[in-house]
Amino acid sequence: MKEHSLKICITNTLTLLVMVSLICCTNVAVSTSNNNLNPVILIPGNGGNQLEAKLTTKYKPSTLICDPWYPPFKKKNGWFRLWFDSSVLLAPFTKCFASRMTLYYDQDLDDYFNVPGVETRVPSFGSTSSLLYLNPRLKLVTGYMAPLVESLEQLGYIDGQNLFGAPYDFRYGLAAPSHPSQVGSKFLNDLKNLIEKASNSNGGKPVILVSHSLGGLFVLELLNRNPSSWRKKFIKHFIALSAPWGGTVDEMFTSASGNTLGVPLVNPLIVRNEQRTSESNLWLLPNPKMFDIDKSLVTTPYRNYSAHDMIDFLKDIGFPEGVYPYETRILPLIAKIDAPAVAMTCIIGKGVKTPEELFYRNGDFDEPPEFSYGDGDGTVNMVSLLALESLWKDEKNQYLKVIKIGGVTHTSILKDKVALDPIIGEISRINSHAQLGLSNISLATFDEK
Numbered sequence: 517m518k519e520h521s522l523k524i525c526i527t528n529t530l531t532l533l534v535m536v537s538l539i540c541c542t543n544v545a546v547s548t549s550n551n552n553l554n555p556v557i558l559i560p561g562n563g564g565n566q567l568e569a570k571l572t573t574k575y576k577p578s579t580l581i582c583d584p585w586y587p588p589f590k591k592k593n594g595w596f597r598l599w600f601d602s603s604v605l606l607a608p609f610t611k612c613f614a615s616r617m618t619l620y621y622d623q624d625l626d627d628y629f630n631v632p633g634v635e636t637r638v639p640s641f642g643s644t645s646s647l648l649y650l651n652p653r654l655k656l657v658t659g660y661m662a663p664l665v666e667s668l669e670q671l672g673y674i675d676g677q678n679l680f681g682a683p684y685d686f687r688y689g690l691a692a693p694s695h696p697s698q699v700g701s702k703f704l705n706d707l708k709n710l711i712e713k714a715s716n717s718n719g720g721k722p723v724i725l726v727s728h729s730l731g732g733l734f735v736l737e738l739l740n741r742n743p744s745s746w747r748k749k750f751i752k753h754f755i756a757l758s759a760p761w762g763g764t765v766d767e768m769f770t771s772a773s774g775n776t777l778g779v780p781l782v783n784p785l786i787v788r789n790e791q792r793t794s795e796s797n798l799w800l801l802p803n804p805k806m807f808d809i810d811k812s813l814v815t816t817p818y819r820n821y822s823a824h825d826m827i828d829f830l831k832d833i834g835f836p837e838g839v840y841p842y843e844t845r846i847l848p849l850i851a852k853i854d855a856p857a858v859a860m861t862c863i864i865g866k867g868v869k870t871p872e873e874l875f876y877r878n879g880d881f882d883e884p885p886e887f888s889y890g891d892g893d894g895t896v897n898m899v900s901l902l903a904l905e906s907l908w909k910d911e912k913n914q915y916l917k918v919i920k921i922g923g924v925t926h927t928s929i930l931k932d933k934v935a936l937d938p939i940i941g942e943i944s945r946i947n948s949h950a951q952l953g954l955s956n957i958s959l960a961t962f963d964e965k
Contacts, residue, residue, distance in 0.1 A: 555678040555714040561729025565683030566646040569598040575633025582612035600650035614790040644681035689796035692848035722752035732759030739856035762806030762900035772881040816879040855914035864901040865893035865924030895926035921964040
């Protein structure tokens with residue numbers, strides 16, 4: 517009996533040793549695999565990360581219900597979730613949300629600011645945590661980059677080690693270099709520091725930047741505002757998902773009539789003023805360099821508006837305050853989009869009905885328009901998604917690969933397997949192969965069936 521027990525003990529011990537050995541070997545393999553991965557930084561799009569706010573004594577509520585007591589549950593020092601909070605669905609609180617999200621442009625200081633009494637902050641910069649869900653308590657309906665992050669983790673990426681997130685206050689944008697843009701410029705500086713930190717903590721490996729939507733515009737500005745020596749040292753590749761390089765017709769709809777962005781029960785006119793004051797929304801209006809001067813984007817009984825009529829459009833929809841910053845800050849910013857001489861891959865959706873022209877039959881911008889549709893990803897028009905192909909076709913030192921995926925929308929590109937597979941495949945290819953020589957290939961386009 518004792519001999520039988522001894523055999524069982526010896527057998528179990530040997531089994532345990534084998535299991536430990538396998539675990540150790542597996543861990544070494546994973547560790548080695550991780551060491552071969554270039555660090556990845558994710559940069560979200562407009563509305564793609566959480567925002568927090570705090571009210572000060574200077575805050576003046578727009579209604580009694582918007583008194584500083586709301587919301588009743590706050591974090592330490594009075595911070596609370598501003599975006600995304602489910603109370604925005606209830607009409608009285610929608611007004612509170614809109615007033616607290618509103619920016620204003622100070623012409624004397626030539627910059628954008630929060631309204632007095634509202635302080636904002638972006639939680640968890642450097643981590644992907646605030647990109648996964650816009651509200652962790654509502655995971656089923658506010659999921660954002662969670663599927664993409666999960667796919668990267670399966671590839672061997674670990675948050676905080678070789679995978680990082682760069683959330684930002686997406687209400688703010690950038691201006692031409694001769695103008696101040698305190699919040700947007702700080703984000704670019706923070707992103708630059710994160711890139712250097714990610715590279716240095718991963719053995720000096722250059723970084724793969726993966727952006728979604730508006731995030732791609734920020735990344736391109738960062739690359740072009742830094743010297744080629746810095747780009748060569750710290751940037752391996754730039755992957756832009758659904759980037760609106762030339763703006764969108766949908767943004768004209770947002771400015772004219774307000775846009776609920778698919779959130780049910782919300783009156784678009786309540787959020788319209790807040791959306792108009794967003795600096796980044798001005799940046800996303802159709803770029804006259806990319807939209808045909810003869811192509812009408814908004815039609816009314818009184819006149820039509822193309823991308824070249826944006827100043828008149830802003831006046832006529834009742835937003836003359838937007839004219840000066842658009843004319844002095846935005847137009848010079850979008851006038852020239854330089855190639856950064858960094859290897860780039862644009863991954864976009866196609867074959868999805870996308871607003872191409874708005875018809876206001878009675879000329880009333882308070883009423884929702886009728887739409888005519890063209891190709892795109894449901895939000896961004898194809899002419900904007902493919903803008904870099906035409907702008908940079910003669911650039912000899914710019915590698916640009918475009919992957920088109922049929923039936924993928926502006927946001928489902930972050931979730932659907934048909935989109936995630938080529939995204940992860942591209943990241944794997946970049947990790948597995950030596951950097952393509954920029955002089956060997958300048959443009960490649962692929963259609964995913």
